[in-house]
Amino acid sequence: MCWEQIYKQRLTTADKAILNIKSGDRVVLGHAAGEPLHLVDAMVNNKAQLFDVEIVHMVPMGNTAYLAEGMENHFHHNSLFAGMKTRKAIMTGYADYTPSFFSEIPKLFAGPLRIDVALIQVSPPDEHGYCSLGVSVDYTKSAAENAKIVIAQINKNMPRCLGDCFIHISAIDFLVRHDAEIIQHPSPNVTTDELVIGNYCAQLINDGDTLQLGIGAIPDAILLSLKNKKNLGIHSEMLSDGILDLVESGVINNKCKSLNAGKSVVSFLMGTTRLYNYVNNNPAVALHPVDYVNNPIIIAQNDNMVSINSCVQIDLLGQVVSETIGPMQISGVGGQVDFIRGAGLSKGGRSILAMCSTTNNKKISKIVPILDKGAVVTTTRNDVEYIVTEYGIAHLKGQTNKQRARSLISISHPLYKNQLAINFKQMFNEDY
Numbered sequence: 001m002c003w004e005q006i007y008k009q010r011l012t013t014a015d016k017a018i019l020n021i022k023s024g025d026r027v028v029l030g031h032a033a034g035e036p037l038h039l040v041d042a043m044v045n046n047k048a049q050l051f052d053v054e055i056v057h058m059v060p061m062g063n064t065a066y067l068a069e070g071m072e073n074h075f076h077h078n079s080l081f082a083g084m085k086t087r088k089a090i091m092t093g094y095a096d097y098t099p100s101f102f103s104e105i106p107k108l109f110a111g112p113l114r115i116d117v118a119l120i121q122v123s124p125p126d127e128h129g130y131c132s133l134g135v136s137v138d139y140t141k142s143a144a145e146n147a148k149i150v151i152a153q154i155n156k157n158m159p160r161c162l163g164d165c166f167i168h169i170s171a172i173d174f175l176v177r178h179d180a181e182i183i184q185h186p187s188p189n190v191t192t193d194e195l196v197i198g199n200y201c202a203q204l205i206n207d208g209d210t211l212q213l214g215i216g217a218i219p220d221a222i223l224l225s226l227k228n229k230k231n232l233g234i235h236s237e238m239l240s241d242g243i244l245d246l247v248e249s250g251v252i253n254n255k256c257k258s259l260n261a262g263k264s265v266v267s268f269l270m271g272t273t274r275l276y277n278y279v280n281n282n283p284a285v286a287l288h289p290v291d292y293v294n295n296p297i298i299i300a301q302n303d304n305m306v307s308i309n310s311c312v313q314i315d316l317l318g319q320v321v322s323e324t325i326g327p328m329q330i331s332g333v334g335g336q337v338d339f340i341r342g343a344g345l346s347k348g349g350r351s352i353l354a355m356c357s358t359t360n361n362k363k364i365s366k367i368v369p370i371l372d373k374g375a376v377v378t379t380t381r382n383d384v385e386y387i388v389t390e391y392g393i394a395h396l397k398g399q400t401n402k403q404r405a406r407s408l409i410s411i412s413h414p415l416y417k418n419q420l421a422i423n424f425k426q427m428f429n430e431d432y
């Protein structure tokens, strides 16, 4: 049967497609800006028929109505990353959290986290019947490949991204046509401190390097500081609008990459229509599954790979907390350790963790003698390399405990230096 016939046969409405979800099923939702909001709405509206449905998701960007009060008998959320919309639910026990390196989530879907239904969003099919997974390939491709039932929202606004990101119509069980704007994620405003941090990070980045950047104000501030660099490349878990000016000015051209030269390699996109128009049908950008992009062995094949991420707390030995405040899960490991390890293995590679030295209006120092009770170490002191704050750069790799502590105190906020110096004396029986 040709794909056009399959397409016609499998075309249905969201309300009908969703009837294929059964009580007790495990349902994976397409990730981040790729979340198929129309299908998720239909599932929530059908809640009277559904009990104990487990929803597996990473960064939800929809309204998370399945987490609202009164939904507890119908849906249970299993979060692979805590974010603004899921923190409270995880904290109160309403939702649960599964720790995992982002690179290993596809493996979970093939093994311990068996999937009954994948709800995904795709571009319309091309002349061969292939749909692009568009802005979210990451774990979404693996979810579709491993689920017993695949339900796809076909949206004409989903960019036709290129790379290892296609699914054939014949691999989708139920097709729902619904056009809507792809979820937008505008860049945040950058503060003066973040700009200073960006300038310090830029000192650690050389012409010809390949970069991984996380999301948020600090990565955007770093990008603003790279205007005078040359021949930068991208191999990154995600991309946002922040890179576009550097692409347009030719600073990012992927010319020197030792792997995938000429292409920005990425696993998902979170931005605005400007970014989504840029990636549409663009051979200069390759979207691949996260078990490729975040695999430390693949990352390491990029010479001069530089990873830049952020964290919430670091102790004087260099142990890094990026995902909890005390025992409260506020985020996840995501690709932080995947990239720190990949950059560590790369010839000429470096890893940077950049953060403001304080938080909560300077009431809390992020550099501390001992981690908060219950805090979870995301990046071990063995992995950590550069720490950057608005007060400078601390290079920890190859440094003794005392040298690390001295370096970290030197980039702490002046309000906390004296106290940290006292802590230093207590820890090492030596003056700071």
Ligand code: COA
Binding pocket: 213, 214, 215, 216, 217, 237, 238, 309, 310, 311, 312, 313, 322, 323, 325, 330, 331, 332, 333, 334, 335, 336, 359, 360, 364, 365, 366
């Ligand atoms: N003590 C108490 N509260 C703290 C804190 C600390 N040491 N550090 C941060 N916080 C609070 C902030 O005040 C803020 O609270 P609010 O949301 O109520 O305003 C919240 O925690 C988030 O902190 P902030 O510094 O604004 O976060 P961010 O947006 O810059 O993100 C991380 C920082 C670490 C959470 C984020 O980079 C992350 O999730 N990293 C891990 C995953 C990763 O690196 N992935 C790879 C790239 S995509």
